[in-house]
Amino acid sequence: MKQRNDTGGLSRRRFLAATAATSTALAAPAVLGQARPRVVVVGGGAGGATAARYIAKDSKGAVDVTLVDPSRAYYSCFFSNLYLGGFRDFASIGHTYGALAANHGINVVHDWAVAVDREKRTVGLAGGGSLGYDRLVLSPGIDFRPGSVPGWDLAQQNRMPHAYKAGSQTQLLKAQVAAMRQGGVYCMVAPPNPFRCPPGPYERISMVAHALKQSNPKAKILIVDPKAKFSKQGLFEDGWQRHYPGMVERVGPDFGGDKVEVRPASMEVVVDGEATKVDVCNVIPAQQAGRIAAIAGVTDKSGWAPVVPHTMQSRADANIHVLGDASLQGDMPKSGFSANSQAKVCAMAVRGALTGSKVFPARFSNTCWSLIGTDDGVKVGAAYKATDAKIAKTSGFISKTGEDAELRKATYKESIGWYAAISADMFG
């Protein structure tokens, strides 16, 4: 469905092209659709892109939707580990926003949102523009908590990559793994709870092990982990034994995994006072909501943004919804699937508030697939309901150790089908 704006005579597609040419050309909302209720969505990932698409698609043009994301190409964190393992190429995890603009009439603005004026209901952009909104959807993902790993800060991310926001960081980490000396050590400093994609670090270990097994079979993998246990632990540890025996060692908090610092200059990892020289060091720091959520004043002392489960509205401001990793909602894991699920509840609530469309009870679900080795996929999933206090888990399932190879292969194939589906669900 192609939308034309009803006041300016400037087509959405052309608006996109114009903003692509000059990202500061943002007097636009004054020209566009003042008569229609305006929604600004900040962050074009699984939460934001889905919310923008569903609001625009289901309101059939009745709501003016602007999506703000600094990147022209989005690289998904989900499946980025499969790229590290050599199961996907980099292009296959990249997506653009063209179809959201062309098919759903969404104004796509490539800029940083740097300010939110909750009184005037405007979002300020780094390029100098300002966007007015009736509802604001914040889906900024994560930022790293400064100082959580002594010795590491963003200035060290090229020496010790996090690769926990996908894109050039992921490419860098893959290149470092490929360039490791024979028999070298890959170290991961794993994050404390809560963090994006609970099985993500351990799927990454599996994929790095898979790559090293072929190119560098004597290499070792060291996980320094502040957590006593982790997602799908039994499944991963069983898989590492079967596929990569003797390669992976994990130091948990009982052996000082929670007392870690890094020395990027000398490529050392210091665990409980003892320094080890490593060849690749993948530091995944502690996390908090993406910065714009704090700027908007919707985060609490936890660093995340508390929301009303029924609508994903901020508990601090009913005109703002917070989705995905940045939200503090209860039992759902911080995953792309969760963000996509929350976005649909949010989209329905936003349309209901702005256009009077029917509002149905919120429902949420999540499934996380992980790949351990070739054709060896596992999954964990759950259903959730909105209560006044939190999004509460109602039931769930998880793969079991000892499943036959056919089922594991089918689970992996399922994940490929899911990736194609959620990509289409987000980007149209």
Added chain:
Amino acid sequence: MFLLFRRHEKTRGWSAFADHDGLKKAVSTLLAAALLAFLPAAAWSADAGRGKALYGQCKRCHQVGGGAKHRIGPHLNDLFGRAAGSLADYRYSRAMKGAGSGGLVWTEATLDAFIAAPRAVVARSRMSFAGLEKAEERAELLAWLRGFSGARSDVPAAEPTVTPEEYGLDPKLLAIEGDPEYGAYLAGECTTCHKPGGGEEGIPSITGWPPEEFVIALHAYKRGKRVHPAMQLVAGRLSDEEIAALAAHFHRAEDGP
């Protein structure tokens, strides 16, 4: 044969395929098609043998025989010689229609290639079938199916694809009128994994299903009579009305992006 597939490249459906999967795959499909053209005709003259038994893999979606109707897939009567995607009263995927208007006609050779690897022939077909690997099995299945093409007076009656009784379901569940607006909202939970229009192996398409098939499948999951943890989880918390609403929605749903 080679020309026939080249022509597709210019159609909407085929170019969508080329965009989607890249030129490399298109070229390998062309080569496969060209090779097929040189196979001796004798390779196809198998007898029906285990054809009927092999058809068991198809019958969840397709009917064939006297009174056969479209179900999840189109009926397969008079399949041989039919242009792909050409029955007016069945809602094909865009890809299948495109292949047909580009000149794909179902013959023994094209059906053999399609059944071997459906998405190597029509990349974004909604048909969720991984393919029948063994050439002799394909030949026997096609020989059996061929009996339902052309004039015949003794065609056996079509068997139903699925019935509520199979799962011990109350047939009244099929009579519930679903609210498509509610279904459209609920469908958001499905489309995270089920891509509208299909085109992926791992998770089947559910676009355009007859409501009865949809209702029976979800109730079968809900009652644990079809096994899949995610589907049992999703179906387990859907009410009878919600299942009917989803069935109404997906029956009308369009192929997606």
